Amino acid sequence: MGLLSIIRKIKRKEKEMRILMVGLDNSGKTTIVLKINGEDTSVISPTLGFNIKTITYQKYTLNIWDVGGQRTIRSYWRNYFEQTDGLVWVVDSSDLRRLDDCKMELDNLLKEERLSGASLLILANKQDIKGALTPAEIAKVLNLEAMDKTRHWKIVGCSAYTGEGLLEGFDWLVQDVASRIYMLD
Amino acid sequence: MEEGPEPNLPTKTLGLNADLQKKHQAMLDRLSNRHQARLDNSLARRSDSGNSSESTSSFLSRFSDSKQSIDSQLADSRLIAQSDPSRLKSHFANLSSSISDLEILVAENSYFLPSYEVRSSLKTISDLKQNLETLNSELIPKKKFSFKNKATTKKEPIKEPEPLKYDTVSLSNFKMPDSPGFRNKTNETLVKKFKGTDIGEFTLSDLDSCEVRLTGCCNAVFMNRLKNCKVYLGPVIGSILIEEVEGCVFVLASHQIRIHLAKKCDFYLRVRSRPIIEDSNVVRFAPYCLDYEGIEMDLQKAGLSEETGNWANVDDFKWLRAVQSPNWCVLPENERVGKVRVEDFESRIEGS
Ligand SMILES: Nc1nc2c(ncn2[C@@H]2O[C@H](COP(=O)(O)OP(=O)(O)OP(=O)(O)O)[C@@H](O)[C@H]2O)c(=O)[nH]1
Ligand SMILES: [Mg+2]
Numbered sequence: 059m060g061l062l063s064i065i066r067k068i069k070r071k072e073k074e075m076r077i078l079m080v081g082l083d084n085s086g087k088t089t090i091v092l093k094i095n096g097e098d099t100s101v102i103s104p105t106l107g108f109n110i111k112t113i114t115y116q117k118y119t120l121n122i123w124d125v126g127g128q129r130t131i132r133s134y135w136r137n138y139f140e141q142t143d144g145l146v147w148v149v150d151s152s153d154l155r156r157l158d159d160c161k162m163e164l165d166n167l168l169k170e171e172r173l174s175g176a177s178l179l180i181l182a183n184k185q186d187i188k189g190a191l192t193p194a195e196i197a198k199v200l201n202l203e204a205m206d207k208t209r210h211w212k213i214v215g216c217s218a219y220t221g222e223g224l225l226e227g228f229d230w231l232v233q234d235v236a237s238r239i240y241m242l243d
Numbered sequence: 244m245e246e247g248p249e250p251n252l253p254t255k256t257l258g259l260n261a262d263l264q265k266k267h268q269a270m271l272d273r274l275s276n277r278h279q280a281r282l283d284n285s286l287a288r289r290s291d292s293g294n295s296s297e298s299t300s301s302f303l304s305r306f307s308d309s310k311q312s313i314d315s316q317l318a319d320s321r322l323i324a325q326s327d328p329s330r331l332k333s334h335f336a337n338l339s340s341s342i343s344d345l346e347i348l349v350a351e352n353s354y355f356l357p358s359y360e361v362r363s364s365l366k367t368i369s370d371l372k373q374n375l376e377t378l379n380s381e382l383i384p385k386k387k388f389s390f391k392n393k394a395t396t397k398k399e400p401i402k403e404p405e406p407l408k409y410d411t412v413s414l415s416n417f418k419m420p421d422s423p424g425f426r427n428k429t430n431e432t433l434v435k436k437f438k439g440t441d442i443g444e445f446t447l448s449d450l451d452s453c454e455v456r457l458t459g460c461c462n463a464v465f466m467n468r469l470k471n472c473k474v475y476l477g478p479v480i481g482s483i484l485i486e487e488v489e490g491c492v493f494v495l496a497s498h499q500i501r502i503h504l505a506k507k508c509d510f511y512l513r514v515r516s517r518p519i520i521e522d523s524n525v526v527r528f529a530p531y532c533l534d535y536e537g538i539e540m541d542l543q544k545a546g547l548s549e550e551t552g553n554w555a556n557v558d559d560f561k562w563l564r565a566v567q568s569p570n571w572c573v574l575p576e577n578e579r580v581g582k583v584r585v586e587d588f589e590s591r592i593e594g595s
Pocket of ligand 1: 087148186219
């Protein structure tokens with residue numbers, strides 16, 4: 059009985075999802091969030107702490123946490139793991155030199171128990187830049203195929219400048235999270 | 244799918260074995276805690292909106308009030324554990340949502356707060372969470388946290404072999420395409436002009452005692468391991484990332500500039516946003532001073548026609564305090580180079 063009432067409450071109210079955006083500095087996280095929210099992206103400073111954006115997406119309310127990726131503040135990422143429904147890992151596909159770093163940080167993140175239930179969307183950003191690696195190449199470098207079989211994940215190429223790929227990525231993420239969280243229906 | 248009745252829920256749940264059921268319950272607990280936290284948060288936010296004064300000092304006083312109240316509640320935890328342990332769980336849940344409220348307060352105010360305030364607030368929040376976590380695992384009997392237990396036991400056996408597997412497949416075996424750039428040069432003058440169509444990214448790496456001149460616009464520039472170089476750049480539409488440089492002079496214009504591991508360098512910048520440094524020292528800043536034929540058009544194309552003054556708004560990620568970071572300073576005017584004029588084509592240097 060207690061169970062049922064909790065579920066009812068969740069069903070009525072819980073159209074919210076908590077999305078955590080992380081990735082190396084300069085990968086384009088803040089630009090992506092502002093772009094999907096239809097805001098100006100022409101003056102963005104590197105993120106010193108974090109931003110929270112609440113965006114209505116389809117019938118859901120997304121609480122997007124965009125956390126700065128500079129090395130000094132990566133240690134704060136763990137502050138935001140709790141209760142994360144969807145994890146977005148943003149990659150600068152034109153930054154070939156730091157892909158090693160990128161892979162290492164992602165591997166560390168995926169070891170986090172508190173994120174183990176989160177759906178993972180990898181955005182291979184900056185596809186508009188000539189010379190950017192394709193999503194398939196990024197997937198290979200990050201060795202995504204070797205990921206834990208229970209993880210729901212997808213990689214999508216995108217550009218925060220043109221907007222290409224962003225909807226495809228977020229559509230998948232929101233659907234995937236919804237089907238897990240609301241599967242009790 | 245979402246709005247239907249839920250007649251088959253109980254049977255579904257009852258059909259699960261005991262272990263799963265436990266997990267299920269834990270998840271439901273989490274969800275309902277989260278729900279409560281959200282309610283609290285939205286209440287907190289509503290009461291915020293009445294308060295329109297956005298001054299740093301009012302933020303700071305609210306922040307420190309909340310922090311104090313959280314601190315004292317944290318301190319109460321041990322007493323509660325002794326007197327009424329059944330209350331602990333909700334006590335911790337409340338604490339956790341108070342900390343999220345504090346976090347939201349920071350996020351909502353971060354756009355006008357000085358950078359050191361943002362970072363020290365972040366640090367405070369991080370410490371509070373750490374304290375809460377420690378108390379939580381110390382005071383609440385373990386078996387309630389089946390998730391956590393599982394996590395720790397799971398960690399040891401499977402984590403080790405993974406890196407090996409990764410190493411064999413990863414970067415070393417992946418053939419990187421050669422991206423455009425200047426690499427591994429000593430004592431050379433390196434010149435490149437970007438034309439309308441070949442906008443892309445460009446890399447400068449492992450250069451020693453070189454002079455680099457890139458005119459025209461491009462999308463992104465990466466520099467790493469430069470020593471005793473002079474680097475003159477036309478406007479970059481996206482961002483410039485600089486790592487491991489020493490004894491260099493940079494004249495750069497861009498939307499964003501990130502400087503990591505720089506030592507004894509001078510930067511002449513025009514930036515749309517705040518330049519940042521990390522792990523750097525003895526770096527000095529001055530306004531952009533490049534000139535070449537057509538630079539006005541290029542600047543315009545990159546949205547950099549106007550001086551923003553941001554060249555002096557440097558954020559040092561390694562400096563938490565309110566006083567000026569000792570790692571960087573404004574380059575004294577009498578030590579600045581004058582206008583640097585770069586000729587379009589592969590001409591020789593004319594110093595200036
Ligand atoms: N060409 C191109 N540039 C992009 C794209 N997305 C972001 N950028 C640029 O990349 C730079 C970094 O973008 P940000 O959004 O600040 O990156 P971030 O991941 O939030 O960085 P941190 O806050 O430091 O972690 C900016 O100069 C953006 O304009 C893209 O899709 N294409
Ligand atoms: Mg950012």
